[in-house]
Amino acid sequence: MEQIERKVTKIGNSFGITLPPELLRQVGLAQGDDVQIEVKDGKIILRKKEQLELPDGVDAEFMDILNDVIKEHDKAFKGLVDR
Template sequence: MMNSLVVKDQVERKVTKIGNSLGVTFPKEVLDHLGITHGDEVKFDFKNGSVILRKKKELRLPKGIDEEFLTQMNDMIDEYDETFKSLVDR
């Protein structure tokens, strides 16, 4: 039995143990509202003490750019993030 309570535009769920982690299940109404189905990726945005859940937008890579290249670029940006930010201040 799932613990859920729907009050107007609000849905509440209880945090449950899933293996060594904690998790929350999402009611069908929430998934339908967000257009999320099994296998979709989601994005969490943190703002002012709240978390905003969104369906992750599908990225269409330009011709000639593969996913491995983007992964390497992201790794480089993460590694040199502070350096890049300090260049902005110059």
């Protein structure tokens, strides 16, 4: 795997890292795509957010809220399965 070094840059009140176009092409990302960011074992993992086909009447905001609730209460849900 090719290793690239970048500097963290201030963007408004936030910080960012620029990514070269060839790197984005390699992973199938383009400007405007949504990404998921995870911190695991002191590393930042960035992946393209998969777009799901939602049934009629279910909007993306509802699914985002549902996913947040599931993540927040994951331990409790798993505990219920073990009962």
